[in-house]
Amino acid sequence: MFDTPISRRRSLDFMAAGGLAAVMAAKGGLARAAEDEVVRIGHLPITDATALLVAHALGAFEEEGLKTEPPVLIRGWAPLAEGFAAGKFNLVHLLKPIPVWMRYNNNIPVKIVAWAHTNGSGLVVGSNTGITSFADLGGRQIAVPFWYSMHNIVLQIGIRSAGLTPVIKAAGEPLAKTEVNLQVLQPPEMPPALAAGKIDGYIVAEPFNALGELKAGGRILRFTGDIWKNHPCCVVAMHEADTVKRPEWSQKVVNAVVKAQIYASKNKKEVARLISQDGKGYIPLPAALVERAVTHYDDPDYDKLGANRHKKEWGNDRIDFQPWPYPSATKLIVEAMTKTVVSGDKTFLDKLDPDFVVKDLVTTDFVKKALVKYPEWKDDPSVNKGDPFNRVEQVVV
Template sequence: MPDHDPLVPANLDRRSLLRGLLGLGVIGAGGGVLSACSRLLEDDTQTAASSQTSSASDPGDPRLRVGYLPITDATPLLAAHGLGLYQEQGLEVERPTLLRSWAQVAEAFQARQVDIVHLLMPMAVQLRFASEVPLRIVAWNHTGGSGLTVANGIDDVSQLAGTTVAVPFWHSIHNVALQLLFAEAGLTPIVGAGSPSESDGTVQLVVMAPPDMPPALAQGSISGYIVADPFNAVAELQDIGHILRFTGDVWLDHACCVSVMHADALEERPDWSTRTVEALVRAQAAVREDPLATATLLSDAGEGYLPQPEPAIARALTHYDLGEYGASGAIQHPEWETRRIGFQPFPFPSYTEELVRRMQDTVVDGDRTFLDGLDPATVHGDLVDDRYVREAIDAVGGPEVFDLPAELSRTETIDV
């Protein structure tokens, strides 16, 4: 009998993965943060059968297993199922597997209980280069879609001095964007031991599960949080806080979550991979066409993929009023003509390079030494496989369908 899980490469069994996640801050501890490793796959979670073999074991197998965290970041993966787009591609897909934390998503993927998931892009960098998980980003899942929500009465980032702010994950665009805002305001983030000081201009950062953020803000245990929607929309609708700044107004059309698949499956099952990625790309095009119908599809009024109420999901997918948010300062770049959340699948190399560079300057609680050895200019080639998304974009009508440049290249725009 092998001394490691046969579904996990020998050099990274389940226990090693969990140690890596703990050491790198994936699994939180304490009230309201990510569940501990012993609870990674709870009984009420819809998990795929762990006895299933590697997705790369049978090139002719039409089955596709989808895993997701119940936030609007998962929209393309879910819409592709709800609209029957996987099935149109000849794939056999059961209802996507709902997972309860980023740690669960990582373990389910690594254990090959699912074939495709959405991950925070910085988290994908971490898993690929720190834990050596053989994954590849096949497409962006969405752009923007996040904001810094703060307690009512806070109108400037500088007012967060001496308080505690929550992030969903250390290696996230949320933490990167938040620390860009802090630097502009003259604030210093602190993690781990220590207390924030208003006079010193320090802010305590903590990792917190997104569903716990609005209650914590309402109770006053945190002064704000930066996270994906619909949790910013929830705070707005409940009038427990307001959006101080959209992350997409700090970094134009930044990727947040990305679609990730197993590297060997992409090599050994090209037809299956082509059909899978095309379904995702067609889903993004459909969501762009009718975001309100998508909100209904995702909510209990439709397929019930997400637990949040339909008004919050609809607001998260559509509400980006320049008059309202321009006056409050949440939008400071109306000339960017972007959206609250955008959907386009192409993974720009320029973004990967700049993201890694910014991650190297971002404070986290945990081991970050893997970043020191990364060359931002070469990470994209090791992390991203864009063969299938290029084919899919052409299949649905070309880059113009997503308002992308024909040459599929861009320069990053960051302005705090």
């Protein structure tokens, strides 16, 4: 299904048009998770999955009396979403817009139970492209990891701020100087594509920004957390049936994830090694690379390029870990999705009320109880200190 760029584009277009539900129906039903209480994790090889991976590595699920299977590594968002919808996994991390698309376009009963992390992504451009700002992206080819992604949203905010137009055109089609052509690549494919000159840049989660810097001749143009302060990227998602029929089990799962996030927030260097190929091997990349992806934010080159220009003012890091799903961010995402160019039909967004999505898609009962039980979550720099459960979103290009 994902062997070639053409087949990938067609499959993603099919899914965006509601084909995910059709695929699941053909397989015998939607989101039918196994009836036992074993925690089955699906994840991409990215630091967005840290909380789930650390919870597994440190035995946090077992501390809650749960059984787990080894986390299953998936290379791209489309197969992860399909695997979750088919019931192969009952605990996953998904880019925040994906559950919106799954629930309201494909009728997949998914629930967001917590945030998986904040920040943690960047826009990488080729060092030889001459790109020094969003204004220089005109006439260029930029890759995103999925149409319904925080990356696509933040990228297009930057593109439009420079007076440019995001478009989706086939290879070889004429591209105006004011147009930025977008395509979807799975995260592991991005650095090789940049190194080969097939694209001019990409926006993605870590550690593929760090990999692009060190191995693909890339440099960070902007960190996404420097454009949208402490934005959500991946969220923790579960089947709605589990949250309704197995509330005690669901609470234990969320407790374990929250404990893992607190640990990750306080022990980033150690956690980077733990999830790398030199540790438990969840992310098949060296510890030094994953450590850079998690901890390396103070850099004179970043200061010179303006990659993290709000660092001192905002006080965030390259990636942070806090689980509370701020309602204001969910509302902003739904509003931004209506303006974001994607391939396929997105008419489902036309009448989607952001306030309704906040209440219908996100369930806060489990995470709220966990946060009361483990108040150390408030120590993370991405938590709003004045009012930990509410904030005003800040987006500054």
